[in-house]
Amino acid sequence: MNAAADAPVVRVRGLSKRFGTVRAVHSVDFDVGSGEIFGLVGPDGAGKTTTMRMLAGVMQPDSGSISVDGIDVRGDPELAKRRLSYMPQRFGLYEDLTVRENIYFYAELFSVPRRERTERGAELLRAAGLDGFENRLAGQLSGGMKQKLGLVCALIHTPRVLLLDEPTTGVDPVSRRDFWAILYRLRESGVCILMATAYMDEAERCSRLALFHAGEVRHCDTPQGLKAAMPGRLLAVRTARPRAARAAIAGLAGVLGALLMGDKVHVRIDGAEGRSAQLLAALRAAGIDDATVEPATVSIEDVFVALLGERGS
Amino acid sequence: MNLRRLSAMVYKEGLQILRDPRSLAIALVMPLMQMALLGYGVSLDIKHVPICVYDQEMSQLSRSITQRFDAAGWFSTVRTLGSQSELSRAMDGGTCIAAVVVPVDFSRRLAATGSAPLQAVFDATDVNTSNIAQGYLLGVLADVNARIAADYRDAHGLRSASLGQVDLQASTWFNETLDSRNFIIPGVVAVILALIGAQLTSLTVSREWERGTMEQLISTPVTALEVMLGKLIPYFAVGMVDAGVCLALAVYWFDVPFRGALSTLAVATALFSLVILGIGYLISVRFRSQLAASQIALLVTLMPTTLLSGYTFPIDQMPRPIQLATLVVYPRYFITILRGIFLKGSTLADLWQPMLGLVAFAAAIVWLAAIAFRKWLD
Numbered sequence: 001m002n003a004a005a006d007a008p009v010v011r012v013r014g015l016s017k018r019f020g021t022v023r024a025v026h027s028v029d030f031d032v033g034s035g036e037i038f039g040l041v042g043p044d045g046a047g048k049t050t051t052m053r054m055l056a057g058v059m060q061p062d063s064g065s066i067s068v069d070g071i072d073v074r075g076d077p078e079l080a081k082r083r084l085s086y087m088p089q090r091f092g093l094y095e096d097l098t099v100r101e102n103i104y105f106y107a108e109l110f111s112v113p114r115r116e117r118t119e120r121g122a123e124l125l126r127a128a129g130l131d132g133f134e135n136r137l138a139g140q141l142s143g144g145m146k147q148k149l150g151l152v153c154a155l156i157h158t159p160r161v162l163l164l165d166e167p168t169t170g171v172d173p174v175s176r177r178d179f180w181a182i183l184y185r186l187r188e189s190g191v192c193i194l195m196a197t198a199y200m201d202e203a204e205r206c207s208r209l210a211l212f213h214a215g216e217v218r219h220c221d222t223p224q225g226l227k228a229a230m231p232g233r234l235l236a237v238r239t240a241r242p243r244a245a246r247a248a249i250a251g252l253a254g255v256l257g258a259l260l261m262g263d264k265v266h267v268r269i270d271g272a273e274g275r276s277a278q279l280l281a282a283l284r285a286a287g288i289d290d291a292t293v294e295p296a297t298v299s300i301e302d303v304f305v306a307l308l309g310e311r312g313s
Numbered sequence: 314m315n316l317r318r319l320s321a322m323v324y325k326e327g328l329q330i331l332r333d334p335r336s337l338a339i340a341l342v343m344p345l346m347q348m349a350l351l352g353y354g355v356s357l358d359i360k361h362v363p364i365c366v367y368d369q370e371m372s373q374l375s376r377s378i379t380q381r382f383d384a385a386g387w388f389s390t391v392r393t394l395g396s397q398s399e400l401s402r403a404m405d406g407g408t409c410i411a412a413v414v415v416p417v418d419f420s421r422r423l424a425a426t427g428s429a430p431l432q433a434v435f436d437a438t439d440v441n442t443s444n445i446a447q448g449y450l451l452g453v454l455a456d457v458n459a460r461i462a463a464d465y466r467d468a469h470g471l472r473s474a475s476l477g478q479v480d481l482q483a484s485t486w487f488n489e490t491l492d493s494r495n496f497i498i499p500g501v502v503a504v505i506l507a508l509i510g511a512q513l514t515s516l517t518v519s520r521e522w523e524r525g526t527m528e529q530l531i532s533t534p535v536t537a538l539e540v541m542l543g544k545l546i547p548y549f550a551v552g553m554v555d556a557g558v559c560l561a562l563a564v565y566w567f568d569v570p571f572r573g574a575l576s577t578l579a580v581a582t583a584l585f586s587l588v589i590l591g592i593g594y595l596i597s598v599r600f601r602s603q604l605a606a607s608q609i610a611l612l613v614t615l616m617p618t619t620l621l622s623g624y625t626f627p628i629d630q631m632p633r634p635i636q637l638a639t640l641v642v643y644p645r646y647f648i649t650i651l652r653g654i655f656l657k658g659s660t661l662a663d664l665w666q667p668m669l670g671l672v673a674f675a676a677a678i679v680w681l682a683a684i685a686f687r688k689w690l691d
Contacts, residue, residue, distance in 0.1 A: 053528075053690060056532045057532065058528060058531050058532050058688070058689065058690050059689060059690045060689055077688075078534055078536070081532060081533060081534050082534050084532075085532075086529065086532035087529070088525065088528040088529055088532075090525040090528070091525060092525055092526050092527075092528050092529025092530075093526065093529065094325065094329065094526055095524070096328070096329055096332045096333065097325065097328060097329070097332075101325070101328065104321075105321055105324075105325050106533065108317050108318060108320070108321030109318050109321055109533040109534065109535050110533060110534065111315065111317055111318070111534075
């Protein structure tokens with residue numbers, strides 16, 4: 001699990017890319033080892049997709065180095081492409097080809113032996129719950145099925161590194177479960193998986209996370225490590241009027257942040273004694289009498305907001 | 314280059330052509346439509362030019378002359394006029410393209426002086442038609458003059474040999490019936506290939522960029538050369554089938570003589586298809602939007618093919634600078650070859666110059682196409 005112990009499969013150093021005056025990716029470093037699911041999380045426009053594209057060898061970096069399985073991606077992108085598989089954010093398969101035709105097309109492009117193509121294709125389709133749909137046009141699949149087909153096509157040549165850019169966006173929960181079941185199995189077989197995601201529950205399942213913000217990796221650690229690194233303690237305030245409660249708490253001394261989480265407010269406070277009592281007092285002063293305050297379990301979303309700064313909400 | 318990857322690309326592209334009703338329609342229906350449209354619609358011959366006759370004299374002689382216009386089949390008298398103002402109205406209203414006026418003293422002057430004027434008025438809004446009509450009219454009058462001379466000789470008991478006379482015996486080669494269709498239709502094959510070939514290939518690469526399939530494709534080990542050949546081979550097959558259909562229609566439907574060797578034609582058609590498909594592909598690689606690509610493709614293939622290749626307007630009659638410019642208008646070579654093979658039965662040896670031109674263009678375009686595709690997102 002620890003990337004530093006073995007030689008990393010993916011090694012990124014000082015990776016940068018500009019679009020005109022916009023710094024899309026700036027001086028990004030990370031290592032990913034085999035058997036890891038490495039999550040790239042961050043708001044839209046933080047540089048996740050650009051990083052993915054540069055790793056996949058489909059976009060040229062301005063500076064920095066990427067090595068995949070010992071191959072320098074900038075120096076020999078075509079060789080690196082044999083070892084990796086990339087699933088773009090936008091569905092990249094042919095909608096006017098059937099499920100089987102798409103799979104065979106990608107198998108041929110990666111020179112997968114014919115018998116392996118048939119066997120592995122059938123096995124992956126079964127795992128994705130797509131068996132029986134072999135002759136359906138890809139364009140007539142549901143969103144979830146399309147993404148699973150994308151994964152099947154990406155895996156037909158047994159890559160060392162799998163790059164997934166928001167693969168489960170717009171995918172139903174059942175398909176997402178199938179998707180993750182396949183990912184866990186891949187991880188066991190030593191595939192190195194990099195995944196950009198906007199879902200916090202998915203981030204939680206990754207072995208390590210890189211928090212992207214404005215083109216930079218601000219924090220990179222295991223989900224547990226990130227939670228431990230979160231400054232302050234977390235309390236949950238439950239009330240019938242969470243919005244009013246949040247407004248009453250937000251400016252208080254010792255409150256580092258207040259985040260609306262459905263019917264409760266997650267409040268991050270500093271380490272000083274008696275903060276709960278102060279909160280309750282402030283709430284009562286604001287006319288909120290039904291509030292209860294108790295310690296909360298830290299979620300990745302709390303960490304995310306705490307580490308990247310609260311904006312908007 | 315890897316043959317498995319190449320055949321996978323060709324197979325995939327072929328399936329996409331077969332499943333896209335729009336490409337199929339362009340590939341199969343368009344040549345038929347174009348052939349019918351250009352084969353029937355475009356003709357540089359003028360038959361039954363509508364004329365009006367204003368016979369002021371109404372003598373036996375004047376009537377025998379005016380009847381001759383109709384007899385030749387080139388003109389048809391749509392109306393006989395009774396006044397000058399009627400003539401103006403007929404010309405203004407477009408009733409006729411030409412009007413012939415026989416003066417009131419025509420026969421008298423002819424008898425007295427041995428010559429008499431006839432007036433002919435032409436509507437020259439369409440210069441081409443009016444020129445041709447003028448030519449026809451002079452032909453008819455030459456015939457009339459010959460008849461008058463013959464009558465005179467007969468009346469005076471002279472033998473024709475005693476009068477010095479040059480007799481032109483014209484014989485037309487290669488297009489004996491002087492049918493402009495025989496001249497136009499071989500060129501239609503070039504126009505159809507230019508239209509269809511570039512239209513189809515100009516969309517193939519830009520479509521993949523627009524639909525997002527290119528991002529995944531370029532993340533695989535497929536090479537630029539494999540992408541190019543994979544795209545061009547299926548459309549090359551389509552182009553050759555279309556050319557075959559056009560050829561069959563030309564020969565069996567429009568009865569255009571085919572005097573050369575099919576193999577020579579096949580070689581020339583293959584070279585021209587390569588140029589056209591290569592241009593379409595280059596445009597498609599350059600412009601990542603389908604609309605822009607297809608517009609540009611029309612501009613650089615169809616325009617030169619129809620206007621500057623000698624297909625409609627003879628190159629020797631163009632101004633000198635434009636004649637020189639046509640040397641880079643690649644369709645001119647193919648049109649020259651087509652007409653040579655169809656009408657003259659020219660062989661490869663006769664056609665080595667335009668063939669060399671096509672080979673040079675095909676080589677240059679394919680080379681450019683091979684290096685144009687870059688496996689990178691912008």
